[in-house]
Amino acid sequence: MGVKVVCRNKKAYHDYTIESKIEAGLVLSGPEVKSLRAGKANLKDGYVNIDDKGEAILHNVHISQYSHATHNPNEPLRIRKLLLHKRELKKLIGKLHEKGLALIPLSIYFNDRGKAKVELGLARGKRQYDKRVALKKKQSDREVERAMRRNHDN
Numbered sequence: 001m002g003v004k005v006v007c008r009n010k011k012a013y014h015d016y017t018i019e020s021k022i023e024a025g026l027v028l029s030g031p032e033v034k035s036l037r038a039g040k041a042n043l044k045d046g047y048v049n050i051d052d053k054g055e056a057i058l059h060n061v062h063i064s065q066y067s068h069a070t071h072n073p074n075e076p077l078r079i080r081k082l083l084l085h086k087r088e089l090k091k092l093i094g095k096l097h098e099k100g101l102a103l104i105p106l107s108i109y110f111n112d113r114g115k116a117k118v119e120l121g122l123a124r125g126k127r128q129y130d131k132r133v134a135l136k137k138k139q140s141d142r143e144v145e146r147a148m149r150r151n152h153d154n
Contacts, residue, residue, distance in 0.1 A: 016104065
């Protein structure tokens with residue numbers, strides 16, 4: 001069966017340097033799971049906070065209301081709890097106290113057992129200069145690839 005990716009946070013790779021990745025479970029309601037299966041989610045402005053109780057909380061992730069839900073319509077931008085092991089949480093808390101690090105969602109997917117998971121990235125913000133350098137490198141790589149393809153076809 002494999003992994004079914006619902007959505008990716010493309011902006012995260014542009015705005016941040018991802019230092020490490022971690023997988024976490026999501027606490028969802030029934031209609032939210034149905035909406036995710038339909039691919040109706042957006043991670044663009046999402047971020048993760050760790051509250052006073054030591055729980056990881058997902059903010060600003062938009063999961064649209066499921067159109068066929070008869071009761072309990074979900075709030076699209078509601079705060080959702082993440083499921084992590086205690087040792088993972090303690091490690092994350094230690095890392096997040098470093099200056100300039102943030103925890104952001106990179107993708108939401110269903111694993112091979114059908115469970116909704118979110119891939120989190122421990123990220124450091126890029127400066128404007130770094131973004132321009134990365135964009136130039138990407139464009140030059142694309143041009144080299146095109147030239148190679150053109151030469152190969154001839």
